Amino acid sequence: xxxxxxxxxxxxxxxxxxxxxxxxxxxxxxxxxxxxxxxxxxxxxxxxxxxxxxxxxxxxxxxxxxxxxxxxxxxxxxxxxxxxxxxxxxxxxxxxxxxxxxxxxxxxxxxxxxxxxxxx
Amino acid sequence: xxxxxxxxxxxxxxxxxxxxxxxxxxxxxxxxxxxxxxxxxxxxxxxxxxxxxxxxxxxxxxxxxxxxxxxxxxxxxxxxxxxxxxxxxxxxxxxxxxxxxxxxxxxxxxxxxxxxxxxx
DNA sequence: TTATAATATAAGCAAATAATTATATGTCAA
DNA sequence: TTGACATATAATTATTTGCTTATATTATAA
Numbered sequence: 588x589x590x591x592x593x594x595x596x597x598x599x600x601x602x603x604x605x606x607x608x609x610x611x612x613x614x615x616x617x618x619x620x621x622x623x624x625x626x627x628x629x630x631x632x633x634x635x636x637x638x639x640x641x642x643x644x645x646x647x648x649x650x651x652x653x654x655x656x657x658x659x660x661x662x663x664x665x666x667x668x669x670x671x672x673x674x675x676x677x678x679x680x681x682x683x684x685x686x687x688x689x690x691x692x693x694x695x696x697x698x699x700x701x702x703x704x705x706x707x
Numbered sequence: 708x709x710x711x712x713x714x715x716x717x718x719x720x721x722x723x724x725x726x727x728x729x730x731x732x733x734x735x736x737x738x739x740x741x742x743x744x745x746x747x748x749x750x751x752x753x754x755x756x757x758x759x760x761x762x763x764x765x766x767x768x769x770x771x772x773x774x775x776x777x778x779x780x781x782x783x784x785x786x787x788x789x790x791x792x793x794x795x796x797x798x799x800x801x802x803x804x805x806x807x808x809x810x811x812x813x814x815x816x817x818x819x820x821x822x823x824x825x826x827x
Numbered sequence: 828t829t830a831t832a833a834t835a836t837a838a839g840c841a842a843a844t845a846a847t848t849a850t851a852t853g854t855c856a857a
Numbered sequence: 858t859t860g861a862c863a864t865a866t867a868a869t870t871a872t873t874t875g876c877t878t879a880t881a882t883t884a885t886a887a
Binding site: 728730754755757758761762776778779780 | 844845846847848849853854855
């Protein structure tokens with residue numbers, strides 16, 4: 588049973604290399620729960636903000652994630668319309684849920700939830 | 708529907724990093740068709756024999772492949788009993804079949820088929 | 828405006844990676 | 858034994874990677 592179209596090895600390898608970093612793999616697993624903004628990642632990872640940004644940029648350049656600015660925050664989400672998304676999803680599905688990390692943020696009061704623009 | 712046990716991010720990331728190299732990813736895809744020996748890989752890849760050996764060693768050290776010497780050849784196969792095999796398999800399943808590469812070897816007469824020990 | 832918060836980019840550096848060539852090991856057959 | 862073949866290991870090197878600090882950008886709020 589084949590559920591998705593084949594992805595060429597040339598295209599798959601760079602994606603797997605990106606996912607082969609613990610930080611980025613965790614990011615993708617977190618994003619599988621829903622969108623996150625950069626400051627949430629900087630809370631979760633014990634790492635400088637530029638480092639977070641650079642990881643996200645790599646994921647974005649590869650088309651794995653999608654970036655959307657809302658006010659002063661930039662929210663990231665999995666780019667489900669990317670040709671390579673099935674590969675990403677199959678990988679993430681094998682990983683434990685990262686929901687607890689987001690719940691912890693919520694308890695901290697560090698979760699950023701976008702409700703609606705305050706004006707305009 | 709979850710078909711396999713979760714694999715920790717700490718364990719998954721190094722495996723994905725290994726699969727993130729085009730040569731190794733192709734090797735694993737080839738092995739998904741059946742066992743191969745080193746000389747077959749050196750035929751298929753435009754690369755030195757030590758380079759092939761080093762890639763295989765990394766895959767072996769990570770438990771992705773299994774090594775078995777028979778006579779002067781060393782045959783490699785996917786280590787299906789490894790805890791991380793489900794991850795490897797899900798990835799390989801998304802890739803195009805590499806059977807044609809093995810068929811080409813066969814036409815070349817470079818396919819090594821182990822039938823039985825000639826003596827003992 | 829000006830200050831501040833969120834994020835991105837640039838520059839620099841140490842560590843990891845993947846290739847090469849040279850050499851060693853192991854098996855078999857004459 | 859010896860030679861040939863298959864494979865592994867060692868040493869070297871160029872490139873890539875992931876982090877850091879410093880600085881730039883962008884948006885909001887005072």
